[in-house]
Each structure stands twice: as structure tokens, then as C-alpha cells.
Amino acid sequence: MLEVKNLTKIYPGDVLALDNVSFTVESGEFLAVIGLSGSGKSTLLRCINRLVEPTDGQVIWNGVDVTQASQDELLHIRRKIGMVFQNFNLVNRSKVITNVLSGRLGYVNPALSLINRFSKNDMEMAREQLERVGIADQAQKRADELSGGQQQRVGIARAMMQEPEIVLADEPVASLDPVLAHSIMQHLEDINQNEGVMVICSLHFLDLVHRYASRAIALNEGRLMFDGPPKAIDDARFKEIYGQEAERVG
Amino acid sequence: MRNLRKKPVVRWLIIVGVIVVVVVVYAFGFSVTDVNFETTRDEQRLTSLTRILRALAHPDILEYEQIEQDVDLPFHLPCPQGQAPPINVDTRGAYIVVTPACAGPKDIVTIEGFKFLPNTAGPVNFIAQSGVKLQLGSFKTDSRGHFSITGELPNRQPIEEAQTIRATARQNVGGPRVSRTGKLVFDKIVETVFLALLATTFGAILAIPLSFLAAQNLMSEIRTPLTSVSLTLLGWLIGIGLGGAIAVQIGRLVESTLGDNAFITGGVVLGAFAIGLASVTTLTHEKEKTSELNARLIRTVGYGLAGLAAIAISYLVAYMMLLVGEALIEPLGALGFLGDFVFQLGDSLRLLTPAFAALIAGGAFGSLGGRVGQQASDRLDPRTVRTINLAVAALAGAALFALIGAAIDWFYQVLDLTQTFVIPAIVGAIGGALLTLRVDPRQPLPIGYWVYFVMRTIMNGIRSVEPLVMVIVFVVWVGIGPFAGVVALALHTVAALGKLFSEQVESIALGPLEAVRATGANRAQVIKFAVVPQIIPPYISFLMYRWDINVRFSTIIGFAGGGGIGFLLQQNIRLLDYRSASAAMLAIAIVVSSMDYISSAIRQRFV
Numbered sequence A: 001m002l003e004v005k006n007l008t009k010i011y012p013g014d015v016l017a018l019d020n021v022s023f024t025v026e027s028g029e030f031l032a033v034i035g036l037s038g039s040g041k042s043t044l045l046r047c048i049n050r051l052v053e054p055t056d057g058q059v060i061w062n063g064v065d066v067t068q069a070s071q072d073e074l075l076h077i078r079r080k081i082g083m084v085f086q087n088f089n090l091v092n093r094s095k096v097i098t099n100v101l102s103g104r105l106g107y108v109n110p111a112l113s114l115i116n117r118f119s120k121n122d123m124e125m126a127r128e129q130l131e132r133v134g135i136a137d138q139a140q141k142r143a144d145e146l147s148g149g150q151q152q153r154v155g156i157a158r159a160m161m162q163e164p165e166i167v168l169a170d171e172p173v174a175s176l177d178p179v180l181a182h183s184i185m186q187h188l189e190d191i192n193q194n195e196g197v198m199v200i201c202s203l204h205f206l207d208l209v210h211r212y213a214s215r216a217i218a219l220n221e222g223r224l225m226f227d228g229p230p231k232a233i234d235d236a237r238f239k240e241i242y243g244q245e246a247e248r249v250g
Numbered sequence B: 001m002r003n004l005r006k007k008p009v010v011r012w013l014i015i016v017g018v019i020v021v022v023v024v025v026y027a028f029g030f031s032v033t034d035v036n037f038e039t040t041r042d043e044q045r046l047t048s049l050t051r052i053l054r055a056l057a058h059p060d061i062l063e064y065e066q067i068e069q070d071v072d073l074p075f076h077l078p079c080p081q082g083q084a085p086p087i088n089v090d091t092r093g094a095y096i097v098v099t100p101a102c103a104g105p106k107d108i109v110t111i112e113g114f115k116f117l118p119n120t121a122g123p124v125n126f127i128a129q130s131g132v133k134l135q136l137g138s139f140k141t142d143s144r145g146h147f148s149i150t151g152e153l154p155n156r157q158p159i160e161e162a163q164t165i166r167a168t169a170r171q172n173v174g175g176p177r178v179s180r181t182g183k184l185v186f187d188k189i190v191e192t193v194f195l196a197l198l199a200t201t202f203g204a205i206l207a208i209p210l211s212f213l214a215a216q217n218l219m220s221e222i223r224t225p226l227t228s229v230s231l232t233l234l235g236w237l238i239g240i241g242l243g244g245a246i247a248v249q250i251g252r253l254v255e256s257t258l259g260d261n262a263f264i265t266g267g268v269v270l271g272a273f274a275i276g277l278a279s280v281t282t283l284t285h286e287k288e289k290t291s292e293l294n295a296r297l298i299r300t301v302g303y304g305l306a307g308l309a310a311i312a313i314s315y316l317v318a319y320m321m322l323l324v325g326e327a328l329i330e331p332l333g334a335l336g337f338l339g340d341f342v343f344q345l346g347d348s349l350r351l352l353t354p355a356f357a358a359l360i361a362g363g364a365f366g367s368l369g370g371r372v373g374q375q376a377s378d379r380l381d382p383r384t385v386r387t388i389n390l391a392v393a394a395l396a397g398a399a400l401f402a403l404i405g406a407a408i409d410w411f412y413q414v415l416d417l418t419q420t421f422v423i424p425a426i427v428g429a430i431g432g433a434l435l436t437l438r439v440d441p442r443q444p445l446p447i448g449y450w451v452y453f454v455m456r457t458i459m460n461g462i463r464s465v466e467p468l469v470m471v472i473v474f475v476v477w478v479g480i481g482p483f484a485g486v487v488a489l490a491l492h493t494v495a496a497l498g499k500l501f502s503e504q505v506e507s508i509a510l511g512p513l514e515a516v517r518a519t520g521a522n523r524a525q526v527i528k529f530a531v532v533p534q535i536i537p538p539y540i541s542f543l544m545y546r547w548d549i550n551v552r553f554s555t556i557i558g559f560a561g562g563g564g565i566g567f568l569l570q571q572n573i574r575l576l577d578y579r580s581a582s583a584a585m586l587a588i589a590i591v592v593s594s595m596d597y598i599s600s601a602i603r604q605r606f607v
């Protein structure tokens, strides 16, 4: 169970990105985070694994306060939280397999990883993960030789190498075409339903939210505007979240 | 644009004012730089210039084997009193005729040659009684072997006996071959290229780690609380001292066992090797990141033993290389330099082992201190943390300032313990204590940014000193020669590449960094997996660029005694031997332009 309590983030320059946000996610849930551009979705996701240091509030995961964890503890917490990014964030010049293996870094012997030694098990696991997302044949290519959809699959494989209990997905399909978007979302769905991994996924399209999420929260200028099942987002709610002039498209 | 609407008069005044100022500025410039076009028209200077330019156009690279034909004629200077003795000229072979047959000093005479080899050339000299040669002119024979020139006789003391006028005809035989100067130039230009190569290599090896410390984006996120900062500093100091001292002791031990007998040596080698192997296998054993004390303790002991073994092995390898290298020099003959190379590597390994040990131990103790500090400041309550901080920060401050004091003492030889040790230590301690009182005990301090700032300042400082100036210092240390040049250029390269490299680190894409960090990777892993792949191409590119620059630098570093072709060039210019200087310049031009080409070709492949 992940509890976010009164989370506030103020960026330098007095930018209030998150304003006293509280919500709870049960294990096994697929939570969608929606909101306009700049509403604080990315910030929220990054506060959970402390890629962004929250200004105030708490993130409590299975009873452990992530926000109070020391540096060492934080590394331990992070390795159980996979992350998938809008622009994939692969290391372009590295091979696909290396990118995937980097998901194991929290587990392996640090000294050995620095000389690129990974155990047989890890190599095997990397191959399995690539197979699962259907790009096992691309393992030896450079990451930037892959298409966008393929790159995002590598991103998912990398996250899965962490044997995560949570996957944070920050607009994972925003730079992909609709067909690819569905295939990527299905991979996340698969992870969620077959492995019981909690998925917290920020999304721009409501049809995707309806289709994949078991619950949704909405942010507007850093404030939590909505928390409930996707179906409950009616026209009134929609205007509340996206502003009065917004038109529903999805 | 209000300026444009100013009254015309004002605008004109401004324009006139600007013109006046510009004229005055340039006039002053002419005066301080002694611009004087009069000298450029001076007759004598023009002839000198012509001579030099012509010499430069004839680089002394190739020469021919020549045969010389001397044809002598006795000659009276001045004409003797009374009857001059008849001169018999043997006209069967080549001969010369001088008209008039005798003359006074500074008179003009005509020298004619007959029956010389066709199309040869050479000088005509007046050879005084003392044997001194004074050139009267030079000749070139026509297709019939005849020449005719005029020359002015030298102004010599009157002598009764006949002296000699000698025409020397020179003819090339065989094909061209590399002249002595040409060979020397070749040797020196090779030396120059390798000087640049070594300087670039050494410089880059040091610049790579330093560039990370001087990269703002990596460093500015390193923030640790005061306890951690202080303990890190103390850890580094203790580690450096301890590591260096232990390494020196081990070095003595190894050396003494080496002398005794082979068994002990073998035993030490095997023992060290076994320990090394054992610790490596304990490392290989994959462990979860447990915070279990036992596991940590075992691992720490393992690392420690491995470290000691590594020092011993390093010394052994060094001595082995010294022995092997020395033994190889003779048998290898022409390839003896390989033996010397091994010897020198061994020697530098022996010298550098304590330095490496000190650095590694410093790093280990520093990071241990940092961790302990971090934990203490995370776990303990703020009041206790503050008390601890008061002690460790004061201690660290004292140590740091005492060190600075010692450095000042070394340079300025104050030789007063109170001034160079006690007072700085007290100031440092007070500084540390004040810092403790000023900041929140757990507040993370931007230590990374401080390190970045210090590194940048040092690099900028070193970079601003030209290698030509640096080499003067190193010539004093290691003697005149290419080695001084290598050291000076390497130092400059460290600073210059360190800056260029760190700018590359600063411009990498941050997304992959974030992604790798999200996997729970530690700092070193993030650098290895997200930073290094991104910076390899620009690093190679800058490395090539720097090699190119270093080749240029190394061509002139000899002017200050740094070896390479510059030394030769300077020597030749001083000796007014412009043809040799020209050969050196030509070699420089060829090497620099081909380096330029090679480096840009390699760079293009990587960008």
C-alpha cells in the first residue's frame, strides 16, 4: 500500500508544483494520473521515488517513510520501483541489452557492475524480459537504432528487470502513435494483472484511462481535483479538471 | 530609437569625436610598437632579407656527393717591387687567368677559367699566406667549361711572397641523399610527435577523472550534511597519510625480501597473489545490499587485504619490470628502447605506487567517513548531531588550514611554527565551529558545488600559464630535454582537457541519468551507465584535437629547453644557418598539417 500524505513541492523560484496532495494506492491497483500540462503529474511521480525531493509531506510505502529514508535506504527502495518515461530515457549509444541490464544495478555487486560483469541469471532475465516485449532479436543493436515503440518496450523491460512492486509510468505513450500506444499500455496492463505490480501512470487521453485504469486521480495546478473510478469523470468533473473551455475528445 | 532623432549638429560632433579618438588610439599604437617603415626600405636590410628568404627557400634536406676540382694560381698582393717572377700556367688541364696578373688591395680583378668541366659551379677564393680563405666570388662554367667573373681583392697586409687564388669547381655525382641536417631534423620531428603523444596521453588520463569533479551538473547535486563533510575531509587526510606510509613500508619490505633469496620472493609473490585472488572471489560472490554488520565487516576486511596485496603486487611487478627491462636493453640491440621502456615503466610504477595507494586509501577512508557522517546525522537527534559537528568540523577546519599553512610555509619558508601551524589551525577550528553554529545540523551543504568551484579555479589558473613558461620550471626539475616538455605539456593538457571534458559532461542528456538513478543505482553506477556512454565520442574528439594542439606546442617548446624540433630550430636561427632552420620549419609544417588532417578525420568518425 502506498500512502501519499500532504505532499507539497515548491521548485526554486516559488513554483508550486504540488499543493498538499494526499491519496492512497492499494497493491495491485492501476492508477491513472491525469491533468493538464504543467499540472504536476511528473513531479508527483518523481516525488514517490524521490528523483525530486519533496518540500513537505510524506510518502509511506508498506509502512516505510520514503521521504525520511537515508541515501542507502533510498537506493533499496528505488530498486523496487520501476520507472517508464515519456521519451524513453534510454542511453542512446549503449546496446539495448545494456540498457535492459541497467535495471539490475540496484541488485548487483557495485564493483563488478562497473566493469560490466553481470551474472548469468541477470543475462537470462534480460533476455526473458526482451522476449516478453517482443524485441529479443534487437538485443545487440544500439538503443537509438530502434523505433519509438521499440524503445519504449526496452524501457519497460528495463523497469521489469528491477522485479518491481510499483511501476511509475510518466506519460509512457505520449510520443507514440495510437496503435503503438495501445500495445505499450497492454504491456503495462499485463504487468499489472499477471504480476500484481502496482502501476501509477500519468496519461493524456481519457480513452486510455477508461480502458486500462482501475482508478484515476486528477491534478490541476498541483491540487488534487478528483480521486475515483475513471467512469465517474463526467462532463462537470471534466471541466473541473481541464478548465471550463476544454472540449472532450476521447 | 531616440538616438536617431538627435540634432544633426550633435550627431556630427559625436562622429568627429569618435574619429579623433580612433586616430589618437592608433597613433599611440604606432608609437608604442615602433612602427617605422623607413627601416623596411633600408638597402642593407633588404639584402639581408633577400639572403635569408633565399636560404629559407633552400631547405637543407637533400645533398649530393660532390667531387671537387681545385685550380690554383699564384698571385701577388700587392705587386712586387721590380720584376715580377714569371708565372707558369699549365694549360694542359683546367687553368685560370687573372688580369691584371698582380694588383693592390681592394683592386678589382677579372678571373677567367678555361677547360673546366662544363656546367659546374663553385667559389673563387683568395687564400692568404696564413691559409685564410676569402671569397672573391662564385662562378658557373658554360658548356665549353669556361667562365669569367670579376671580384674585389681583400684588404690585406702587404706580403712579398705570392699567395693563391683558387677556383673550386664542384660537381654532383650520383643521386640525392638525405643531408646530415635532414637526418637530424627527422630525428627531432619524430621526438616532437612522440612528445606530443605522451603529453596528450598522460594529460588525458588525469583529465578524465578530474573532468567529473569539474562538471557542475554532476557536482551540484552532491549535498551532504556538515558531519559527513567534515568526516569525509578527515577521512581523506588520514587515508592519504596512512595509505602512503603503508605503501612505503610494504615497498621496503618487498625490496628487502627481493635481495635475500628467490624462495622468499616467490613466497611473497604467491602469498600476495593468493590474498588478492581470495578477496577478488569474495567480491565476485554476489551479495544483496544488506546492511548486516557482519557481511560488511567481512567485505571491508576483504577490501583491505586486497588493497595491501595490490600494493605488494604492484611493487613486485615494478621490480620485475626494472630487472627484466634492464636485462633486455643489451640483447635487444636496435630494439633496446623496448627494454628501456619496460625499465622506465617499472621505475614509474615503483614511484607511483605510494601515490596511488595514498589516493585510494584517501578515497576509501573519505567515503567511509562520509557514510558514517551521513548515518550519524540521519539517525541521531539534532542536538547530538550539533555537538558532534562542533568537534568534527573544528577538527576538519583545523586540519585543512594547517595544511594550507604548511603549503605556505613550504613556499615562503616562514619557519615559524606558530605562524604556519598553530594560528591557521586555530583559525580553521574556529571557522569549523562557526559553521556548525550557523547551519542547521542536518542541512545538506552544497559540498559538490564547492569542489566543482575549486577544481574549476585551479584548472583555469593552470590553463592560463602557457606551456612555454611552464617548461622553464620543469627544465630546472628534470633537465633540458623532451622529458621536461612532456611534463609541461601534460600539465597544461590536464587543465585544458579537464575543462573541455567537463563542459561535455555538463551538456549530456539528463533523461538517461534520471532513468538509471531510478533503478536504485549508486553514484558510480549512474556515471558508468548513463554518463560515460554519452561522453565517449566527444572525449575522443577533444582528445584528437588536443593532440593536434600539442604537436603544435611541442614544435616550439624546445625554444625554452623542452626538447623536440624547436630546440634545433632555435639553434639554427642563432647560428644564422637559415637553410637548416628552413628544413626544420618545413618538417614542422608537414607534421602539423598532416596532424590537422588526421585528427579531423578521426574526429569526424566519432561525432
Ligand SMILES: Nc1ncnc2c1ncn2[C@@H]1O[C@H](COP(=O)(O)OP(=O)(O)OP(=O)(O)O)[C@@H](O)[C@H]1O
Binding pocket: A011, A012, A013, A015, A016, A017, A035, A036, A037, A038, A039, A040, A041, A042, A043, A044
Ligand atoms: N525543475 C524544475 N524547476 C522549476 N520548475 C519546475 C521544474 N520542473 C517542473 N517545474 C514546474 O512545475 C510545474 C509542474 O510540472 P510537471 O512537469 O510536474 O507537470 P506535468 O503535469 O508533468 O506536465 P506535462 O504534462 O507537460 O508533462 C510546472 O509549472 C513546471 O513549470
Ligand SMILES: [Mg+2]
Binding pocket: A041, A042, A043, A170, A171
Ligand atoms: Mg510531465
